[in-house]
């Protein structure tokens with residue numbers, strides 16, 4: 338007769354045994370004791386559950402648990418977000434923090450970080466207006482009557498609809514019921530803002546009469562959402578903003594334009610056609626225009642609302658505004674970013690976003706030539722590095738389909754998969770993020786702002 342198998346749970350060490358292991362010696366001296374014990378207990382509980390459910394067969398020993406715990410503690414002590422080098426070819430990469438901030442914006446954030454007059458009137462010594470410095474810039478630059486700022490553009494749309502159309506039907510074309518990456522869906526935002534979605538037209542074609550019928554049936558707001566990250570092509574028809582505004586006015590109904598990216602300059606200057614400007618939307622008569630701070634504006638994450646004074650006043654009275662307001666550090670960076678547009682001829686020097694977009698392909702090529710030997714040295718005999726033609730995209734849902742010619746460094750693996758090569762680039766300090774395509778790792782230097790940081794990363798391993 339065979340004896341029953343030993344109970345694996347009995348092999349789990351006790352908390353005090355784990356605490357005594359060498360990997361935790363240093364940590365025990367400085368870290369809060371209760372936090373450390375709680376982390377060990379949590380790990381023991383996870384292992385116990387894995388053993389009970391059969392997903393693990395063998396209990397880890399005290400040393401292994403101590404090593405795990407030490408790694409978790411090291412992660413707490415490490416940076417919350419790490420600086421990375423974006424060579425993906427998507428210049429404003431949502432997962433990599435979108436627009437890189439200008440030096441002036443970073444300096445302003447540092448100044449604002451301590452105590453700042455974010456909502457204080459220094460003249461009167463009383464409570465002030467959070468928008469006091471940003472609104473005058475925004476109105477001058479866009480031609481709008483008034484402006485305000487919230488946390489991001491999703492919040493701006495939420496606030497606009499919740500203020501203008503609470504409980505009422507909002508009319509929007511079926512061709513514009515967009516989903517932006519990271520689960521921003523126009524229909525969801527509309528539901529959460531408490532208004533009712535009144536879809537009109539079809540995916541590819543919406544006519545003025547579709548809107549008119551919806552207005553006659555009681556539509557209270559017209560919404561035009563920029564189809565940021567896709568384009569409907571072929572047999573299509575959309576109603577231009579001017580026309581929509583005119584229809585709205587006939588019925589005494591405001592028009593909201595969600596531009597998404599919302600450029601303040603004509604990106605046609607860099608061969609990127611078709612991105613509507615904020616000034617254009619205001620000139621077309623939109624009552625409210627919403628856009629992001631960290632897309633083509635080139636600033637911090639923020640949601641900007643510009644338009645008619647009466648609507649901006651109403652937005653600022655909505656209690657939601659309080660929940661969605663931005664902090665002093667964001668406002669400081671945003672103000673500094675907007676200031677760059679006072680000198681449009683120097684935009685490429687002032688804003689990293691336009692430095693990347695405006696880089697001539699010849700300059701990208703020179704950069705690629707300089708980087709090539711360093712990448713080949715780093716890769717050694719794991720891969721062959723060469724320069725090939727490619728295309729950069731702006732990203733963040735701006736300018737779908739529009740690309741900038743670029744020169745890529747392609748790493749073709751000699752051994753192992755391209756994904757492993759890309760992974761070792763991401764393990765550098767700072768991490769280097771490229772993209773894998775057709776069995777190669779492609780690195781786009783158009784987005785490289787700190788050449789030295791890349792050289793140091795490559796030399797670090």
Ligand SMILES: *Cc1c(COP(=O)(O)O)cnc(C)c1O
Nearest residue numbers: 489490491517565597598629734
């Ligand atoms: C990006 C985008 C949003 C969301 O903006 P966030 O700043 O990411 O919150 C909303 N609408 C459109 C059309 C967009 O392109």
